Amino acid sequence: MKPIPGHFLYFAFGSNMLTQRIRISNHSASYVGNALLKGYYLDFDYESQKWKGAVATIREDSKREVWGILWRLKNEDLKSLDKQEGVESSIYRRLSISINLEDSSDPIDAYTYQLTEESCNKGSQDKRPSKIYKNVIVNGAKEHNLNVNYIKLLEGIQDNGYEGQVEINVPKFT
Helix, strand or coil: CCCCCCEEEEEECCHHHCHHHHCCCCCCCEEEEEEEEEEEEEEEEEEECCCCEEEEEEEEEEEEEEEEEEEEEEHHHHHHHHHHCCCCCCCEEEEEEEEEECCCCCEEEEEEEEECHHHHCCCCCCCCCCHHHHHHHHHHHHHCCCCHHHHHHHHCCCCCCCCCCCCCCCCCCC
16 A cells, blocks of 8 residues: 555544544544554553543454454644543554455554553553543444444453443443
8 A cells, every 4th residue: 555645544443433523623534444463462550630521442352353443644643642542641642553354464554542551550540441532433333334343242241231421422322
């Protein structure tokens, strides 16, 4: 895949898989395809007050993989994406990674975000996402027809049961 001048690629594995969610602050986001990140697994940590539960991150493990969505955004959206992910507050850090589109073995360079060690070491907090956050992730995966087995894995994640208001303007899924 050839780079497009003035744009970057972003691999989303959490709430930003849902089109409505990523476009809240990043209007230029356009869907490129379903993608696979090898050598990592999906985990939850850092209890977010905005989401009323733990949020998604990736952790290294050579035998595992994470499915997600590859987005193309304009370079001017990188700052708003960093802000949304809490980079300035050291909640997440931006990583350069290599992913594969669902139907290709050619590696593609993209950005993604990972919780910082600092944010993960905030004491013994509940590591479960809120039900509303988990449902946003699951519905983003379904919206883009991610791998059926991976969707089942996402649906099986234990949540904390919270279904009330959150500080993020997203639809309420059941």
